[in-house]
Amino acid sequence: MNKLFTLILPVILTVALPVSGVSGNSTILPSAENAAHEDNYSAPMLAATDAAAQDETFTAPDDFENENLPWLDDEDEELDVYDPLETINRGTFWFNDKLYFYLLKPVARGYRWLMPDPLMLGIGNFFSNLASPVRIINAGLQGKFTDAGNELTRFAVNTTIGIGGFFDTAKDHFNLTKKEEDTGQTLGYYGIGPGPYLVLPFFGPSSFRDGVGLLADSRMDLTYYLWEDWDYWSAIILKTVNTVALDKDTYEGVKRDALDPYLFVRDAWTQYRQNKVEN
């Protein structure tokens, strides 16, 4: 197999197409930091404004308070998305969209019909377990030694008692939950910004930084070392299809509801990664 391809494909595992299903498994608890941004607020939030008086025509639930809330302005944290490649990105987004609807989704639907739920969950656990080194190494590189130890324990427990990672015994019986860490987050931890937003063919939303991270991640994933050539591709495809099959039509929902799905996915992805780096 072409070496270059081998470099890139593993990434699918992590960011399954436009679905960005990978993230689906993390269990990061919203931390105090989220709320901390608002600590400085103390103004009289409900102070009536002049606008309130002008608002009589607005129809809404009975107890609606038709006034502008001045404190809301302080909440407007600007989401900063740098997207100089928008034109190209939109093209790639379109390509991924077609790929998803005309190839991946129909395959995943058949697969879901065929496979019992527990088996799909098991396969998801199995691949997630193989990716443990990604989390162990990157938690370690960020000095999060408790997390690294936690992931190491999870890997040991799930590989043995969890029968090769098929069961998440560490979570179910030892209350050790997974925490996603990857190279993109490590780079972010050391102050490297995401750079331009990037939609990767097959892999979906990313950025220059996270794209580099994905390459590194793929080499820390045991999947890469367990199989070669076609076996490896088959594993990658299985993992991807399994992820999409477990997903509850998330992308369909976005596609249906968003005024501009491209912008919606881009902004959600950016926030998601920003939050991951900060936690």
Add this chain to the structure above:
Amino acid sequence: MLKRLFLILAFGITLAAANIASADISPTDSIRGSVDGILTLLQNKQLDKVTRRKEMRKVINERFDFRAMSQSTLATNWKKASEDQQQEFVTLFSQLIENTYIGRVEAYTDEKVDYPGEKIQGKKAVVETLILTDSADIPINYKVYQKKNGEWWVYDVIIEGISLISNYRSSYKDIVSKEGLDGLLAKMRDKIKELETQPA
């Protein structure tokens, strides 16, 4: 990731205890009341689809402050908008959010919800919830504020670090800068029409 976004909508909604004098009700209890209300509706197999949707809309409207959300979403464009434009935006925006919620919620009927904690700062609070699914636990935080009557109302939902309002704000800002506020409103009207003709 996006899955969580929708979950948020789906579960964030509050309800049941709507009219109980709420001065003593904590932010978490307010959210819990609404989430339970939604879950009850979803699990009630006797309700037909239309009735259930209507009831869910009611629950949403009794906990989500769509006007606050609209103001926050449009940000600086809110003040530039005329009263009429503001009103129309609130109406369209609440319809879109409700649609998104209702379209997604049926996928998640069997999940359990945990309430790990809340943080209250004066008249504002963040309520943490955790949706427990087979494959993952999904953190959903509700930002709420206290109205004069003591009730806690939702003005933002944060699904695994993704603020719903920030997301809309950013996307809508792009659209407004290219097509103006009227362009945005037209797009919203079209989308709602489209959603009505092809229900989820």
